[in-house]
Amino acid sequence: MPRFKAAMVATPVKARFEAVAKEDFAKVLAILKGLDFDGVEVSVLEPEQLVFSAAMAKEYSLEIPAVGTGLNFLHYGLSLTHPDPGVRGRAQERLKQLIDAAARVGAGGVIIGLIRGRGDEAPSLEAAYELLKGQLAELCAHAERQGVRLFLEPLNRYESRLVNTVADGLRLLDEIGCGALYLLLDTFHMNIEERVVEDSIRQAGTRIGHFHIADSNRLAPGLGHLNFGSILAALADTGYTGYVSAEVIVKPDLETAARLTANVLRVATSGL
Ligand code: LER
Numbered sequence: 134m135p136r137f138k139a140a141m142v143a144t145p146v147k148a149r150f151e152a153v154a155k156e157d158f159a160k161v162l163a164i165l166k167g168l169d170f171d172g173v174e175v176s177v178l179e180p181e182q183l184v185f186s187a188a189m190a191k192e193y194s195l196e197i198p199a200v201g202t203g204l205n206f207l208h209y210g211l212s213l214t215h216p217d218p219g220v221r222g223r224a225q226e227r228l229k230q231l232i233d234a235a236a237r238v239g240a241g242g243v244i245i246g247l248i249r250g251r252g253d254e255a256p257s258l259e260a261a262y263e264l265l266k267g268q269l270a271e272l273c274a275h276a277e278r279q280g281v282r283l284f285l286e287p288l289n290r291y292e293s294r295l296v297n298t299v300a301d302g303l304r305l306l307d308e309i310g311c312g313a314l315y316l317l318l319d320t321f322h323m324n325i326e327e328r329v330v331e332d333s334i335r336q337a338g339t340r341i342g343h344f345h346i347a348d349s350n351r352l353a354p355g356l357g358h359l360n361f362g363s364i365l366a367a368l369a370d371t372g373y374t375g376y377v378s379a380e381v382i383v384k385p386d387l388e389t390a391a392r393l394t395a396n397v398l399r400v401a402t403s404g405l
Pocket residue numbers: 201203246247286288292319345380
């Protein structure tokens with residue numbers, strides 16, 4: 134039996150983000166289904182796009198393990214830590230709408246990635262951190278009521294100064310103390326920020342709610358220099374049996390990127 138479920142990040146939107154499958158959504162679903170994937174992670178702007186994606190994914194019997202929200206920052210500038218309370222409020226509102234939509238369509242969780250902001254918009258990093266804590270506490274209470282999980286993703290320093298490492302993420306989870314808040318670990322960011330990727334995965338342990346896989350250069354696994362045998366062995370050691378979702382630059386083409394992901398999951402987990 135496979136150890137983890139397989140997904141790939143895709144979007145029905147003309148996204149300003151490169152590590153996502155942007156081809157015709159039906160084509161993406163057909164390719165993933167053909168390669169025996171279990172789910173498709175969707176990156177959206179509006180809740181309606183999630184509802185639409187979920188209806189299509191259902192036709193291919195694919196689950197939606199997580200909903201990416203960072204496009205709302207990249208396209209609309211919505212940030213949970215923006216100095217303007219109006220912008221912060223709109224970010225909060227959009228996330229609540231996406232949590233509600235995730236509950237309706239049975240998606241696994243909602244991602245807090247870039248929508249937290251870069252950390253340099255508020256008067257100080259400390260002020261941004263405090264804003265983030267308050268916003269996440271409110272969002273998590275809402276998510277808990279809706280039966281949806283929130284996935285806080287440590288991001289590398291070039292994308293945000295707020296929560297770069299697993300240790301940062303665990304600290305914030307402890308400070309907030311909300312049962313619906315989990316970590317999303319991403320091997321691309323971890324390769325930049327962690328001392329030993331495998332040690333950090335073990336440290337995160339049961340608080341891992343979702344997992345992004347990409348090679349060192351953010352291409353599909355196998356096209357860079359990360360050791361997915363030891364990374365996925367560390368993930369298995371935590372008892373994690375959820376989704377491993379490829380968030381990769383789709384090169385040389387979608388079918389190859391998806392096939393490489395499926396292969397690495399099969400090979401790296403065959404002895405586990
Ligand atoms: C999103 O999952 C992610 O990893 C970020 O790099 C988005 O900017």
